[in-house]
Amino acid sequence: MERCDAELGRLMSIFTNESKRYFDDVMETDTFEKLFHGIAVTLIREKQGAGDLVEDLSKIVYKQESGRFTKKMINHAISWLRSSHIIGYAGKSIDCDYLNIKENDRFYFLDVGIAHFFVARAGADEATIRGIVAENFVYLTLLRRISKDIAGNAPWFATYGKTKGELDFYVRSIVDYKNYGVEVKAGSHSGNTVTRLYQDGKIDYIYYLKGETCGGKADDGKILTVPIYLADRIAFDIGD
Known part of the structure; x- marks a missing residue:
């Protein structure tokens, strides 16, 4: 190293x-x-x-x-x-709205x-370095998929006015036209903002990309946990 x-x-x-x-x-x-x-x-x-x-x-x-x-x-x-x-x-989406983007x-x-x-x-x-490198890694995987199955000119993150919280990445699929929240964790924790966005109907599906997980599904397959090294393999066609 x-x-x-x-x-x-x-x-x-x-x-x-x-x-x-x-x-x-x-x-x-x-x-x-x-x-x-x-x-x-x-x-x-x-x-x-x-x-x-x-x-x-x-x-x-x-x-x-x-x-x-x-x-x-x-x-x-x-x-x-x-x-x-x-x-x-990366651009910023306000309240996970694909029409309200600050580039x-x-x-x-x-x-x-x-x-x-x-x-x-x-x-x-x-710990901070690990978190930033993990997020940067996912940014690069999403960047490679722009215009293939992800909308926009660059990856987006999102802010949520109700909670004043932030979502690591917000994806608008151009395959099934659903909204996906992507939360990156170097460890095994979950995010509060992405959960609230999902509960309020701002996003349709959640991907947790974690460093310490074997993966899993919840809420009828709408909440998915995936090892971060498989970030290139996650699908944005669940609602198709």
Whole structure:
């Protein structure tokens, strides 16, 4: 693990150096290190109930650098990281409504090793790191299925106004046109928000993706528990 960690650090250093040729100002490539740290911090804060993560990211960079970087430079660097397949976005659905989506409202890393690398360096404890890496892993599995059996331009998470809670991922199937709630747990716990959304009829089915489970079904097969390593295999056609 230590050797892998060192190799990831070396690769990210190469990426930053190679990117310099595409920027007019060397200061712009210096934003990468700050952005990587900022993205990791926003993912950690999300676990503690933070709000707008994109806005939080800008505040982190501005605060650390006392205005050395302009908003234009930050946006330029973010766009470069996206086009270079380093980071990706998730949209936010309000109350699991597929017609009420706020696009580009959360960052994820497009590699779980890189996610672990930067979240660990931001100072997160082991339990937090496991949770973030697990969620990032599921994000990537859902991203690969966009337009195949999942609606949207990117995976969505959801907020629920009644409970002020949050659902890890909300899926609108384009196979059976049902709503699925996906809750990711590195351990064996369940989520309160996803249960309330299901009870209130906002979602039709629940998938619990857990690190410590052998799987199972409940409520006539509408609530399914699946080992997280099988995330690529879950189906969004139950109501078909």
